[in-house]
Amino acid sequence: DAKTTQPNSMESNEEEPVHLPCNHSTISGTDYIHWYRQLPSQGPEYVIHGLTSNVNNRMASLAIAEDRKSSTLILHRATLRDAAVYYCILRESSGGSNYKLTFGKGTLLTVNP
Amino acid sequence: KAGVTQTPRYLIKTRGQQVTLSCSPISGHRSVSWYQQTPGQGLQFLFEYFSETQRNKGNFPGRFSGRQFSNSRSEMNVSTLELGDSALYLCASSGGGSAIDNEQFFGPGTRLTVL
DSSP: OOOOOOEEEEEEESSSSSEEEEEEETTTTTTEEEEEEEEOOOOOEEEESSSSSOOEESSSOOOOTSSEEEEEEEEEOOOOOGGGEEEEEEEEESSSGGGOOOOOEEEEEEEEO | OOOOEEHHHHEEEEEEEEEEEEOOOOOTOOOEEEEEEEETEEEEEEEEEETEEEEEEEOOOOEEEEOOOOTOEEEEEEEOOOGGEEEEEEEEEEESSSSSTTTOOOOOOOEEEEO
């Protein structure tokens, strides 16, 4: 499985934007980039995913580098409820194995009031 | 729509015993995956079931097994428990089709402690 590299931790202030980076230099052409987050004492939850173009949804934005070797999850205005571990995951685009999520260590985001 | 439910939420067992964990997916979802989460190893994929068949398997010993029923509910069994099996076991369900847009919905997990 292609690997991702994320900073162990990041800190932000409430109401400010947060940019969470992810490096995936060995990404293949058919891999999608997914982000999940895990709030304290909960199971992971889906945040966003993309292939080549930048993506926006109600939770966040995903900016993908032109060479696809890195991406950035953007939380436009961090709230205390966004404090969680954020996981950047590569998923194969086809075949049954795309249901296997390979989690790295993730980035622990702390949001200060 | 009700979310993914897992029972029991907490379990204490002793070494050598066996345990069965249950997962009820979101209504209509046909794919159920299981993950183990520990402080040392993080989140690791165990296996995935789709339409009662195991479709993917992670790198865990044969003591870990699972099954899926016709109503998509799934059980996971661990035999001959070891101390290292203490973990949070998470179940995730998904629509199960081939589209990459099938996000996984996770349950709250079952916290297993092996003494």
